[in-house]
Amino acid sequence: MADWSLVPCLVKLRSEFNGIAPNRDRESDGSKGDAAHAARDSDHNPDRRGLVHAIDVDVDLRQPGLVMEDVVQFLVDRCRRGLERRLTYIISNRRIWSAAYSWRERSYSGSNAHDKHTHFSASDAPALEASTASWHLEDLVALTDDDIKRIWAYNIGSATGTASQSAQGALVTANVRAGGIANTQLPALAVRVAELAGKDFVDEAAIVKAVLAGFDPKALAAAVAEALPREQARQVADELAQRLAA
Numbered sequence: 001m002a003d004w005s006l007v008p009c010l011v012k013l014r015s016e017f018n019g020i021a022p023n024r025d026r027e028s029d030g031s032k033g034d035a036a037h038a039a040r041d042s043d044h045n046p047d048r049r050g051l052v053h054a055i056d057v058d059v060d061l062r063q064p065g066l067v068m069e070d071v072v073q074f075l076v077d078r079c080r081r082g083l084e085r086r087l088t089y090i091i092s093n094r095r096i097w098s099a100a101y102s103w104r105e106r107s108y109s110g111s112n113a114h115d116k117h118t119h120f121s122a123s124d125a126p127a128l129e130a131s132t133a134s135w136h137l138e139d140l141v142a143l144t145d146d147d148i149k150r151i152w153a154y155n156i157g158s159a160t161g162t163a164s165q166s167a168q169g170a171l172v173t174a175n176v177r178a179g180g181i182a183n184t185q186l187p188a189l190a191v192r193v194a195e196l197a198g199k200d201f202v203d204e205a206a207i208v209k210a211v212l213a214g215f216d217p218k219a220l221a222a223a224v225a226e227a228l229p230r231e232q233a234r235q236v237a238d239e240l241a242q243r244l245a246a
Contacts (some may be wrong), residue, residue: 001009003050004046004051005050005051006032006052007052007053007122007130008129009086009128009130010031010053010054010055010122011133012133013120013135013137014057014133014216016134016135016137016138016140018207019137020061020063020140021062021063021118024060024061024062025060025062025169026058028116028117029058030044030056030146032045032052036139041090042054043121043122055120056117056118056120057095057117057120058116059116059118061093062118063141066140066143068092070094070140071118071140072090074137074139075090075120075224076103076105078136079099080102080103084135085123086129086131087099087120088121088123088164089119090118090120090121091108091110092114092118093114093118094109094113095107095114121141133242155165162188167212168237231244
């Protein structure tokens with residue numbers, strides 16, 4: 001079992017990098033420091049709680065239209081505006097931005113130029129290091145107006161092996177068909193349901209006949225005669241006789 005762990009906020013950041021650039025190069029990725037880092041003060045070294053507060057992310061994102069500089073400037077801007085407080089500094093391509101200097105860009109003269117990877121250091125404040133709230137990196141790959149136009153014009157028939165039709169046309173067709181169902185079939189169904197609701201599906205005569213079929217007529221007549229006054233018993237007996245004969 002490892003004697004260290006990466007703070008949750010940086011686990012989340014790395015996960016979002018993987019989300020926006022799933023094919024990115026990971027060769028220069030890192031978290032826990034090597035022996036060289038262990039010899040000096042570094043966020044790559046586990047603290048007294050065994051927590052590591054830094055990650056390196058390879059700069060080769062291999063994502064069309066997206067480079068590491070875009071991500072760096074996006075996060076720096078959020079930090080400057082107070083929208084993000086979990087980072088303490090970022091080092092990228094001989095430059096450093098830090099909370100201590102109001103996130104101004106400064107030259108970095110360390111032995112590692114950080115041109116192969118970008119360094120992200122996180123706060124050790126418990127609430128911040130533990131936060132897995134979104135870093136909003138997905139905003140960097142949001143659809144542009146041109147993207148939307150290309151999607152609308154895309155021939156979905158080429159993907160489905162059907163007749164040529166743009167995505168926009170397919171949506172219109174689907175809406176027309178749905179409208180046809182809503183405007184014709186559904187009203188007709190409603191009328192039919194209303195008709196059925198007004199019908200009486202209980203056949204009392206059949207029920208009475210089925211019940212009486214299970215009794216012996218003589219025994220039933222005797223029971224009625226015993227339970228009712230003579231005149232009422234005669235009337236009931238006549239009625240039962242008629243129903244049994246039916």
